[in-house]
Amino acid sequence: MSAVSPRKLSEPVAAAAPSHAARRARRSVDPVVLTLLPIIVIAVIVGAVVNPVFLTTTNIIDNIITTSAVLGVLVIAESLILIGGYFDLSLEATVGFAPMLLAVLVSSAADAGLGLPFWAGLLITIPAVLLIGLANGLMIAKMKLNAFIVTLAMLILLQGLTIGLSGGQTFAMLPKAMTYLGDGVILGLPVQAWIFVLAFAAAYVFMKFTPTGRSIYAMGGNLEAARAAGIRTTRLTIGVVVAGSLLAALAGLMLTGRIASVTANQGSGMIFTVFAAAVIGGISLNGGRGNLIGAGLGVILLGIIQNILTLSNVPSFWINAAYGAIILAALLIGWVSTQRFPGGRAAA
Amino acid sequence: MPEAIVVDQVSKAFGPTLALSAVSLTVNRGESRALIGKNGAGKSTLMSILTGLSQPDSGSVQVLAEGDAGGASAVGCVYQRSTLIPAATAAENIALARFPRSRAGLIRWPEVRRQATELLAEWEYADLAGTPVEQLEPLERKVVEICRVLSQGPRVLLLDEPTAGLDRGASQRLFGHIERARARGVTIIYVSHHLHEVFEVCDSVTVLRDGRAVLTEQLTRMTVPDLVDAMVGEAAATAGGGLRAARPESARPPVLVASGVTAPKVNGVDLALRPGECVGLTGLDGAGHMQLAEVLTGQRPAEAGTVTLDGRPLPLGDIRGCIEAGIGFTPEDRHTSGYVPALSVAENATLNIMPRFANGFRLISGKKRDAFYSRLAGEWNIKAYGAAQPTEELSGGNQQKVVLARSVAADPKVLVLVNPTAGVDVSAKNSIYTTIEALRADGQAVLIVTTDDADLEVCDRVVVMVHGEVSAELRHPFTEGMIAAAVQGGGTTEPDLLPSGEEDSQ
Ligand SMILES: Nc1ncnc2c1ncn2[C@@H]1O[C@H](COP(=O)(O)OP(=O)(O)OP(=O)(O)O)[C@@H](O)[C@H]1O
Ligand SMILES: [Mg+2]
Numbered sequence: 001m002s003a004v005s006p007r008k009l010s011e012p013v014a015a016a017a018p019s020h021a022a023r024r025a026r027r028s029v030d031p032v033v034l035t036l037l038p039i040i041v042i043a044v045i046v047g048a049v050v051n052p053v054f055l056t057t058t059n060i061i062d063n064i065i066t067t068s069a070v071l072g073v074l075v076i077a078e079s080l081i082l083i084g085g086y087f088d089l090s091l092e093a094t095v096g097f098a099p100m101l102l103a104v105l106v107s108s109a110a111d112a113g114l115g116l117p118f119w120a121g122l123l124i125t126i127p128a129v130l131l132i133g134l135a136n137g138l139m140i141a142k143m144k145l146n147a148f149i150v151t152l153a154m155l156i157l158l159q160g161l162t163i164g165l166s167g168g169q170t171f172a173m174l175p176k177a178m179t180y181l182g183d184g185v186i187l188g189l190p191v192q193a194w195i196f197v198l199a200f201a202a203a204y205v206f207m208k209f210t211p212t213g214r215s216i217y218a219m220g221g222n223l224e225a226a227r228a229a230g231i232r233t234t235r236l237t238i239g240v241v242v243a244g245s246l247l248a249a250l251a252g253l254m255l256t257g258r259i260a261s262v263t264a265n266q267g268s269g270m271i272f273t274v275f276a277a278a279v280i281g282g283i284s285l286n287g288g289r290g291n292l293i294g295a296g297l298g299v300i301l302l303g304i305i306q307n308i309l310t311l312s313n314v315p316s317f318w319i320n321a322a323y324g325a326i327i328l329a330a331l332l333i334g335w336v337s338t339q340r341f342p343g344g345r346a347a348a
Numbered sequence: 349m350p351e352a353i354v355v356d357q358v359s360k361a362f363g364p365t366l367a368l369s370a371v372s373l374t375v376n377r378g379e380s381r382a383l384i385g386k387n388g389a390g391k392s393t394l395m396s397i398l399t400g401l402s403q404p405d406s407g408s409v410q411v412l413a414e415g416d417a418g419g420a421s422a423v424g425c426v427y428q429r430s431t432l433i434p435a436a437t438a439a440e441n442i443a444l445a446r447f448p449r450s451r452a453g454l455i456r457w458p459e460v461r462r463q464a465t466e467l468l469a470e471w472e473y474a475d476l477a478g479t480p481v482e483q484l485e486p487l488e489r490k491v492v493e494i495c496r497v498l499s500q501g502p503r504v505l506l507l508d509e510p511t512a513g514l515d516r517g518a519s520q521r522l523f524g525h526i527e528r529a530r531a532r533g534v535t536i537i538y539v540s541h542h543l544h545e546v547f548e549v550c551d552s553v554t555v556l557r558d559g560r561a562v563l564t565e566q567l568t569r570m571t572v573p574d575l576v577d578a579m580v581g582e583a584a585a586t587a588g589g590g591l592r593a594a595r596p597e598s599a600r601p602p603v604l605v606a607s608g609v610t611a612p613k614v615n616g617v618d619l620a621l622r623p624g625e626c627v628g629l630t631g632l633d634g635a636g637h638m639q640l641a642e643v644l645t646g647q648r649p650a651e652a653g654t655v656t657l658d659g660r661p662l663p664l665g666d667i668r669g670c671i672e673a674g675i676g677f678t679p680e681d682r683h684t685s686g687y688v689p690a691l692s693v694a695e696n697a698t699l700n701i702m703p704r705f706a707n708g709f710r711l712i713s714g715k716k717r718d719a720f721y722s723r724l725a726g727e728w729n730i731k732a733y734g735a736a737q738p739t740e741e742l743s744g745g746n747q748q749k750v751v752l753a754r755s756v757a758a759d760p761k762v763l764v765l766v767n768p769t770a771g772v773d774v775s776a777k778n779s780i781y782t783t784i785e786a787l788r789a790d791g792q793a794v795l796i797v798t799t800d801d802a803d804l805e806v807c808d809r810v811v812v813m814v815h816g817e818v819s820a821e822l823r824h825p826f827t828e829g830m831i832a833a834a835v836q837g838g839g840t841t842e843p844d845l846l847p848s849g850e851e852d853s854q
Contacts, residue, residue, distance in 0.1 A: 228647070
């Protein structure tokens, strides 16, 4: 590089920014995080007022964090794909399919399973999940088919396979290894809480500080420019979609562990909440913008709201309506905040 | 003469950047005003305020007095960045917003097609009407954009760097259209970094420097150096010149050898670049020089032929492979495929060398990257408020500089620059030429693919393509006239020149 030093025209760096440092400081905090934190604080206050149980450690750790963990892992998966400029509807079907396949393989013959050892079950389930991601990825990246229709078809296919595999029954006699992700405890905290926190931290660091992570942002932000900069976009897309499938399978196992059984409709309908959390968290549906901290806060906000709704005894028939209304409200507040700080779009 | 455009004390800030500060100017009806200034001076910002696309923070603008039936269609603007709809055809883009309708209110598609074909025919692009814009070459897109604006018969015409990326023929045609518009009394504001164009097209000039209007004058009283001084400031260094001296021919064996390269629009081209050599590659639109450049840089696979770098075959069609082998390049259309809008300038400038900033944990160290970036920014004079500014917020020319800086950041052995100086200001132009000079002194080979005569000036030799084949090769001293003749396929004025680049292919 040293040789490449054109002499600058002898001209002072003109009228540089006046409040340089101030601007930098304000910028370094993501506007989405700035908006979400106060909303979360308000939600916590509301929760505490509504029900004194809300602020207890048990409620926060066992209910809010733990029940958010499955959603959280799925949101990470979807966020990676969204930031890369695509999306994947079939994740929710993988949430049901992977544990069902595993359950069928490892349940004893008496429970309508094949009675394979747990490791053998994993040895079949993991490649199956990889295959799902690979199929999606190849169709999206290589054949340039539309991600919506490809993953919608995959969603329907996998849901069908799950029902077919189950033979219409629920698998509840699962080996201990399979439910560990649901009831395990490490250092006094549930495994699910650990996964939630560590997965978000790891995903954040990966996306923010590794060349691969930044390449995903570049690809989602401008595919052509990323290609021209030497990023192998086809490979990267396939990689991201496969990673998404693996994470969805992990989320599925966590869910199975928590409820200690696999039903044929596990995961169905979750994808909408996943999208809602990602968007509330500032992940752009157009790719290339948003970060995993914001997405994590989005998940926590939804978890808190769900928890408050449950604690305040909202009749279960109304919970979904309340939930939907609150998601809309969160989106509107996010919109107001981007109007307030001009240029305050989620940074990459 | 009544005023057509009155800008009164207009200011506009983007965060800490004062893009315009108390700018006032008036343009009379039928006047053609040049608006010039360095990259980031505020030209595009002023244009977008004039079209109403953005609002000034303070001050006022008036375009065409009241009762003058102002309104959208009376003002036409060719923006610096493409405003076309990629998936729609050229014809639909041209007709957009004022579709010919049948009595039932339905669009008359044959008429849309006919009108567009007619307009495009004036530019010899009649056959493009039915093609989706995303499949067009950058030059063709620009023509479509210009056609759209001209077809609306505007009474005020705003042109923001319309000739950036146009070739000589298309520029001349544009000037013809501008001339005719002026004859009809259309008021024009013309933004360009090509100062000689300004003398051809305009009556008067306003110079912006750092958001302030520093000079307004009739062009008859100005010279190019005067304009440069006003743009750059009093202490301006004189632009250009000095690089021209013919240099002894490099005797070293070629570093890049292309033989028999065949691709769409390219028929079996041979080309060789020696270390320390700067070669120009030019031709009319469609002559295949752009496509050849795309093959050499891995952006397009070759149907036949080979390219070797240092004796090793280049993985054609594999951009990453070519970059790793030692090719550096800038994409032709830098606005659409040059940079990632949401990413910071530092990231964009180092997108191809990210692993270099990895620390012990294989994580990117932002500090290392920003330090590297600030050196690039200094060398290339990139005007941004810091390494973290999103690239989408930079002025058009500064975005280009980011992309250019990236192409040399990886220390390429061979640098392929497509229209390197399109859209950048005089001082950036000089840093580009100085950079090319430095690369050359360092033993790197540079291929400049361009339609700009000033770019070809700095080359040791110029390879001219016509209809997909190398038709001539010019060595210093050559003149603009000789190049103009050669690109037309008219042969060279010097008979002793070889008809093709074959002497170089081994
Ligand atoms: N949306 C934006 N956000 C932040 N800053 C901006 C934005 N648009 C323009 N700017 C800043 O305003 C200044 C003027 O930009 P403008 O695009 O008007 O320059 P220009 O004279 O057209 O330059 P060029 O010749 O490079 O096109 C630049 O410093 C630019 O970084
Ligand atoms: Mg501009």
